[in-house]
Amino acid sequence: MPATVIVGAQWGDEGKGKIVDLLAQDSDLVCRYQGGPNAGHTIVVAGETYKIRQIPTGIIAGKRSAIGAGCVVDPAVLISELDELEGRGLRTEGLLYVSGNAHLVMPWHVALDGARERRLGRLQIGTTRRGIGPAYADKATRIGIRVQDLLDPKILQQKLELAVAETNIWLQRVYRLEPFEVSEIVETHLAFAARLRPFVADTSILVDRALRAEERVLFEGAQGTLLDLDHGTYPFVTSSSPIAAGAAVSFGIGPNRIGEVVGVAKAYVTRVGEGPFPSEIEGPANNRVRELGHEFGTVTGRERRCGWLDLVALRFAVRVNGITSLALTKLDVLSEFAELPVCVRYRLLDGNETEEFPAHQSDFHHCRPVFETLTGWEAEIEEGLPAAARGYVSFVEQALGVPVTLVGTGASRERVLALRQDGRTRL
Ligand code: IMP
Numbered sequence: 263m264p265a266t267v268i269v270g271a272q273w274g275d276e277g278k279g280k281i282v283d284l285l286a287q288d289s290d291l292v293c294r295y296q297g298g299p300n301a302g303h304t305i306v307v308a309g310e311t312y313k314i315r316q317i318p319t320g321i322i323a324g325k326r327s328a329i330g331a332g333c334v335v336d337p338a339v340l341i342s343e344l345d346e347l348e349g350r351g352l353r354t355e356g357l358l359y360v361s362g363n364a365h366l367v368m369p370w371h372v373a374l375d376g377a378r379e380r381r382l383g384r385l386q387i388g389t390t391r392r393g394i395g396p397a398y399a400d401k402a403t404r405i406g407i408r409v410q411d412l413l414d415p416k417i418l419q420q421k422l423e424l425a426v427a428e429t430n431i432w433l434q435r436v437y438r439l440e441p442f443e444v445s446e447i448v449e450t451h452l453a454f455a456a457r458l459r460p461f462v463a464d465t466s467i468l469v470d471r472a473l474r475a476e477e478r479v480l481f482e483g484a485q486g487t488l489l490d491l492d493h494g495t496y497p498f499v500t501s502s503s504p505i506a507a508g509a510a511v512s513f514g515i516g517p518n519r520i521g522e523v524v525g526v527a528k529a530y531v532t533r534v535g536e537g538p539f540p541s542e543i544e545g546p547a548n549n550r551v552r553e554l555g556h557e558f559g560t561v562t563g564r565e566r567r568c569g570w571l572d573l574v575a576l577r578f579a580v581r582v583n584g585i586t587s588l589a590l591t592k593l594d595v596l597s598e599f600a601e602l603p604v605c606v607r608y609r610l611l612d613g614n615e616t617e618e619f620p621a622h623q624s625d626f627h628h629c630r631p632v633f634e635t636l637t638g639w640e641a642e643i644e645e646g647l648p649a650a651a652r653g654y655v656s657f658v659e660q661a662l663g664v665p666v667t668l669v670g671t672g673a674s675r676e677r678v679l680a681l682r683q684d685g686r687t688r689l
Contacts, residue, residue: 271583299561324352541572
């Protein structure tokens with residue numbers, strides 16, 4: 263049985279957590295494939311709200327869950343989440359598997375992330391300042407510390423000496439910050455090792471065996487397509503590969519083991535951090551959407567920028583991920599608007615219009631949105647979808663050539679409607 267990938271189709275915060283949580287009910291293994299504690303998932307189950315950053319959402323549903331090699335793990339955050347979930351009665355041991363090849367977010371990565379952003383000033387990326395970029399940079403430079411290094415005190419000591427010596431030069435000479443002491447870091451990380459040892463695993467074999475045994479494997483991405491390091495709106499991106507192919511790379515399985523790709527998109531768009539955003543709403547509706555959608559960052563509390571639905575960017579997401587169906591979330595946030603602009607094309611500086619996402623950054627930076635205005639439904643969404651809401655969904659399906667199979671209409675798992683292709687809804 264091929265695996266399913268759930269991918270963010272916009273700039274992150276699409277509500278993937280809720281969709282993963284829903285699909286996890288019918289899955290055997292849930293795998294997080296990139297990112298680290300920069301992602302924030304809020305899941306509401308039976309009136310209980312869970313906010314997790316590092317642990318895969320599947321744990322909330324009581325499913326075996328894995329963190330792949332393509333993730334970065336902040337051990338302090340992971341342990342505090344384990345403590346919290348266990349304290350609330352959830353099982354973690356025997357359910358959570360962490361790849362020994364995943365890299366660790368070290369305290370200097372957090373320090374460097376903040377220092378680099380401050381130095382960039384008005385050119386800053388607007389990162390979450392959780393050390394993500396520096397952790398992936400050290401991985402690529404090959405001075406990173408991996409989860410499996412925690413299991414061998416001698417190797418840990420050697421690798422830390424190398425990494426700290428290198429990092430302290432940057433911290434002291436470039437950023438005028440305090441250096442780190444190897445002995446202190448060794449001590450804290452040996453304590454982390456004792457707590458995390460039972461969770462360290464070979465996650466490639468784990469997934470391979472699950473797929474051979476015909477188990478249902480779900481991959482969950484963090485962030486979103488437009489934050490992808492290779493294909494997103496660089497440099498305003500994260501440092502990993504949120505696109506669907508990232509799942510195969512992270513878990514060390516062939517791409518032919520993936521069958522379905524579910525793209526998750528909000529019925530509008532949000533973006534945190536800097537960077538161009540063509541369909542950004544001008545005027546008071548921006549604040550209104552933010553209020554109605556509670557658009558404040560789960561991790562940083564920052565205000566999210568709000569935009570009308572952008573079909574050009576979504577078409578791009580369908581292409582680069584191979585999206586086979588879409589989950590459209592937070593449709594209820596649009597319920598009070600009489601008119602709903604949808605961005606159907608971009609107008610480029612030379613006056614030409616395009617339905618395709620511009621390959622060149624300057625075209626994207628300077629393009630203007632071309633909106634088509636759809637009629638709102640101006641009513642609360644209760645049992646099924648009002649006709650105009652169904653029309654909004656159909657418009658998206660026709661523009662993209664992909665079915666919308668799930669629609670989010672409220673905070674809880676129960677408020678996700680499964681759409682039948684005859685246009686009827688069922689809960
Ligand atoms: P970093 O991942 O902290 O390095 O941040 C890089 C960019 O990705 C910034 O624009 C962040 O706002 C954005 N970003 C990172 N994680 C998330 C997320 O979970 N949701 C939305 N944006 C994110």
